[in-house]
Amino acid sequence: xxxxxxxxxxxxxxxxxxxxxxxxxVIAYTPEGYEYLGGMLTESRVAELFLPLRPSEVERYELPGxxxxxxxxxxxxxxxxxxxxxxDTQGKLLGLAILDTQLPRPPxxxxxxxxxxxx
Amino acid sequence: xxxxxxxxxxxFAGDNLDAPRLLCEVGRLDYLTLEYLAELTMSILxxxxxxxxxxxxxxxxxxxxxxxxxxxxxxxxxxxxxxxxGINPAGCVRSLAAILSxxxxxxxxxxxxxGDDLMEDLDRHLADGEPFTHLDxxxxxxxxxxxxxxxxxxxxxxxxxxALDQGARIVVTGRVADASLAVGPVLxxxxxxxxxxxxxxxxxxxxxxxxxxxQVTGGxxxxxxxxxxxxxxxxxIAEISDDASLLITKPSETxxxxxxxxxxxxxxxxxxxxxxxxxxxxxxxxxNVRLTAQGADEVRVEGARGRPxxxxxxxxxxxxxxxxxxxxxxxxxxxAESKARRSAAMILERVHRxxxxxxxxxxxxxxxxxxxxGIWPHQESATEVLLRMSVHDPSxxxxxxxxxxxxxxxxxxxxxxxxxxxxxxxxxxxxxxxPTTIARERVAARVxxxxxxxxxx
Numbered sequence: 001x002x003x004x005x006x007x008x009x010x011x012x013x014x015x016x017x018x019x020x021x022x023x024x025x026v027i028a029y030t031p032e033g034y035e036y037l038g039g040m041l042t043e044s045r046v047a048e049l050f051l052p053l054r055p056s057e058v059e060r061y062e063l064p065g066x067x068x069x070x071x072x073x074x075x076x077x078x079x080x081x082x083x084x085x086x087x088d089t090q091g092k093l094l095g096l097a098i099l100d101t102q103l104p105r106p107p108x109x110x111x112x113x114x115x116x117x118x119x
Numbered sequence: 120x121x122x123x124x125x126x127x128x129x130x131f132a133g134d135n136l137d138a139p140r141l142l143c144e145v146g147r148l149d150y151l152t153l154e155y156l157a158e159l160t161m162s163i164l165x166x167x168x169x170x171x172x173x174x175x176x177x178x179x180x181x182x183x184x185x186x187x188x189x190x191x192x193x194x195x196x197x198x199x200x201x202x203x204x205g206i207n208p209a210g211c212v213r214s215l216a217a218i219l220s221x222x223x224x225x226x227x228x229x230x231x232x233x234g235d236d237l238m239e240d241l242d243r244h245l246a247d248g249e250p251f252t253h254l255d256x257x258x259x260x261x262x263x264x265x266x267x268x269x270x271x272x273x274x275x276x277x278x279x280x281x282a283l284d285q286g287a288r289i290v291v292t293g294r295v296a297d298a299s300l301a302v303g304p305v306l307x308x309x310x311x312x313x314x315x316x317x318x319x320x321x322x323x324x325x326x327x328x329x330x331x332x333x334q335v336t337g338g339x340x341x342x343x344x345x346x347x348x349x350x351x352x353x354x355x356i357a358e359i360s361d362d363a364s365l366l367i368t369k370p371s372e373t374x375x376x377x378x379x380x381x382x383x384x385x386x387x388x389x390x391x392x393x394x395x396x397x398x399x400x401x402x403x404x405x406x407n408v409r410l411t412a413q414g415a416d417e418v419r420v421e422g423a424r425g426r427p428x429x430x431x432x433x434x435x436x437x438x439x440x441x442x443x444x445x446x447x448x449x450x451x452x453x454x455a456e457s458k459a460r461r462s463a464a465m466i467l468e469r470v471h472r473x474x475x476x477x478x479x480x481x482x483x484x485x486x487x488x489x490x491x492x493g494i495w496p497h498q499e500s501a502t503e504v505l506l507r508m509s510v511h512d513p514s515x516x517x518x519x520x521x522x523x524x525x526x527x528x529x530x531x532x533x534x535x536x537x538x539x540x541x542x543x544x545x546x547x548x549x550x551x552x553x554p555t556t557i558a559r560e561r562v563a564a565r566v567x568x569x570x571x572x573x574x575x576x
Contacts, residue, residue: 012341012380016389019158019255019554025387027380052493063393065409065422066383072391074255078481082159082552083440085481085509088490095341097491114342 008099010112011037015095020080022091024098027068033112034067040103046071049101050094122360123308125301125325129153129201130332132160132177138332138354139183143190143197145370146356149308151187152300153180153201154330161294162437162550164205165238165269175207180291181214188222191288200279200300204291206269208233209567212291216574225572230282232292234564237270237434237557244561251436254554266438268550272557273433275399278564279303285568294435296398298326301357309361316425318363320403323396324423325357325365327403328385335367335385336416337375348374353416365420366413377416386410397433399559402426431556440551441478441513446525449538450484451503458533459484459506465532466508466524475520479511505538511549518546 007013007026010033015024026041028034047058053076061070077091078084088094106112126148128139132155143151155177168175180203190197204211208231219227237244241264245251251260251270260267271294280303282290290303305311305322328335333352337343353373358366369377386408390396394406404424411419450459463482470477486504488495510521522544529536 008341012384014339014341014384014388018389018391019552021255021391023387023390025384025390027383027387050494053491059392061391061393061406063387063406063408065407066379066386068383068387070387070390070393080552081157082162082437082550083443083511085443085445085479085511086490086492087483087485087507092339093491097494099341100496 003105004102005105005109006099007101007103011099013095013099015091015093017077017081017090020075020077022073022076022094024071024073024094025068026071026098027066028112029114030112031067032108034064036106036112037069041069046073049098050076120360120362121308122358123149123304124356124358125150125152125304125329126354126356127152127154127329127332128354129155129183130330130334131155131157132179134332136179136182137186140186140190142354142370143187143194148197148356150304151197151199152329153183153199153203154297154300155180156202156205156294158435158552159437159550161206161271161435162269164207165437166548166550168206173210176205176211177203180211181218184215184218188224191224191227198283198287198304199289200303201290202292202295202300204231204293206236206293208291208293213574215289215291216571219571220575225570227289227571228285228287228568229571229574230285230287230290230566230568232274232278232282232290232295232564232566234278234562235271235274235294237272237562238267241267241270244557249557249561251434251553251555251557254556260553260555263438263553266440268437268439270434270436272562273399273435274562274564275299275428276302276306278566280306281564281566282568283307285566287568296400297330298323298398299400301326301329302400305359316401316427317423318425319401320405320423320425321363321365322359323398323401323403324405324408324420325359327396328367328382328420329355329357331385331388333375334388335381336369336377337381340381340384342380347376350374366417367420368417371416377418379410379412379418382410382418382420397429399428399432401428430559432559432562434555434557436553436555437550438553440549441511442515442518442546443509443511443549444518444522444544444546445507445509446522446544447538448506448525448528448536449503450506450536452535455501455504455535456484456487456499458535459504462506462528462532462536463508466521466528469524470521473520475517477510477512477517477521481509483507515546522546
């Protein structure tokens with residue numbers, strides 16, 4: 001059972017903007033996934049993942065009641081909604097982008113998958 | 120136990136025009152809220168008002184108001200709260216009054232809530248020692264003062280409560296905190312003690328969850344699948360009781376979904392530290408919020424905590440910052456991506472040869488992974504890509520010169536370029552965002568409640 005998994009197999013996410021900063025909420029499907037991501041998605045790891053956007057700082061906050069981590073990526077929006085020259089002025093795509101992250105396959109991977117039937 | 124239902128039918132200026140009507144028709148609402156103002160909407164509206172003193176509000180609201188006339192007539196208890204007033208709430212209410220009057224609703228009490236607009240007294244505040252320091256950089260406003268086009272404090276729920284207490288059926292505000300649109304009716308309905316921060320926090324969470332409309336009912340849901348219909352997506356309803364228990368739901372027989380997953384995604388939308396979500400009404404702590412599915416499309420929200428509101432109001436200020444323009448070309452065929460990048464370089468070289476330098480430029484080759492640059496997997500084999508260029512410069516002439524260089528690439532560039540038709544990109548004035556604060560005691564909500572007939576006098 002070696003290999004990697006994709007973050008999207010154990011979590012979903014949403015991102016948005018506040019001025020020139022973006023936030024990404026990553027929500028684990030199960031408590032096992034939440035615990036695993038606690039060790040995997042550290043502030044420095046997320047800063048590294050988004051290095052091309054040159055964050056000045058990454059902060060991580062916990063929302064254990066909904067199994068979520070909220071990442072604040074400072075100064076990644078190239079000026080924010082008012083001045084950004086990018087098509088994604090508001091960082092709306094960062095949530096989907098982080099879900100592409102490859103992670104080492106944990107031994108209890110099966111317990112991290114979504115238990116909800118597709119809506 | 121008393122319970123009220125607050126539905127939100129708009130999440131931004133430009134949201135679906137039919138959603139408010141549909142929500143009122145089938146939502147069994149006590150209150151409809153309509154949220155229209157993003158961070159920069161106020162500065163755009165300020166520009167409009169500079170050109171026309173009667174403008175400066177969200178005109179979509181007038182279209183929506185016409186569609187709501189039957190609901191207003193058949194549901195005498197239904198009340199509407201909106202920040203459609205933008206930079207000119209009184210002008211917005213006058214337009215609304217004319218619509219209602221034509222429909223025979225002359226006696227409907229309508230409120231304007233103002234006091235958020237700081238432009239008139241900006242110099243007095245500065246002279247009194249308010250530096251309008253940038254929230255992130257700590258820079259004082261200083262020399263940018265002369266370039267400021269709008270400055271608005273985020274008011275809390277107080278003015279809305281006062282308007283409802285005075286009997287207003289429709290309340291039109293300028294800038295208020297998004298969540299306060301929902302906190303207002305809650306405080307009007309329930310005799311909560313001032314200082315009941317936990318209950319205020321619950322009402323704030325309610326407002327936060329519904330403020331973006333369908334984003335909590337299936338819109339933008341990361342695990343969306345084609346089985347979930349969004350064409351008829353239902354807009355959200357917060358059902359809140361006087362013990363501050365909160366349920367998020369949507370009208371039955373509409374598309375989308377309200378699940379713990381869709382609600383969780385909206386809870387984390389555009390937040391910083393979840394234990395300190397700042398509003399003018401309360402500092403809400405939703406780090407320990409829990410979500411439980413109760414019935415079909417019903418999610419119970421518990422666990423919000425609150426602390427006293429900050430002693431300063433947030434202010435959203437905008438200043439003139441030169442000109443921007445954006446243009447796109449379709450680039451096709453073998454090696455489309457590299458052709459697109461070379462084309463962009465040719466355009467910039469021609470601008471340079473013409474004697475102009477641009478302060479900021481950005482090139483995106485859409486289809487190759489550039490929408491999240493450096494992070495999406497790079498795709499270099501696409502047969503067609505969209506070349507998107509944006510430029511920013513203090514000089515309108517420089518931006519204008521760049522804009523002229525897009526079309527010539529069709530005949531004087533590589534083969535396989537198409538998609539340029541119509542007008543060349545137009546330089547737009549940039550209104551840059553300057554988030555700051557002001558002492559609470561310097562700002563007071565002003566509430567005027569009159570019947571539609573009286574507003575038209």
